[in-house]
Amino acid sequence: MRAKILIAEDSAHTRMILKDLLLRSGYDVVGEAENGQEAVEMYDKLKPDIVTLDLAMPLMNGIEALKAIKGKHPKAKVVMAGALGQEMQVIEAMRAGADDFFIKPMQAQRVVEVLEDVL
DSSP states (O other): OOOEEEEEOSOHHHHHHHHHHHHHTTOEEEEEESSHHHHHHHHHHHOOSEEEEESSOSSSOHHHHHHHHHHHOTTOOEEEEEETTOHHHHHHHHHTTOOEEEEESOOHHHHHHHHHHHO
């Protein structure tokens, strides 16, 4: 069975690249959120196997969304996506319960390895 992924990323371009990479790698992208608040709402409805959360998003950033999702769904599998220079936020996210992370610009092999490890 293909793992269901919810992508939360405010950049349409990055979302498209990540979705394409996931589909080509055999995952099922069940939803796409443009901000953290949307990600939390979509998580509740879709119950994906994994959610990828961008650290910097409008309305609710990735760490706030992570805490909201984990607060309602403690077993949720959450992978953070951060840009170079966001090391402190990545550390904060890991302390808040993120399962793993990858750095943007994305390296396809690293993204797939992270998802496989988390699953």
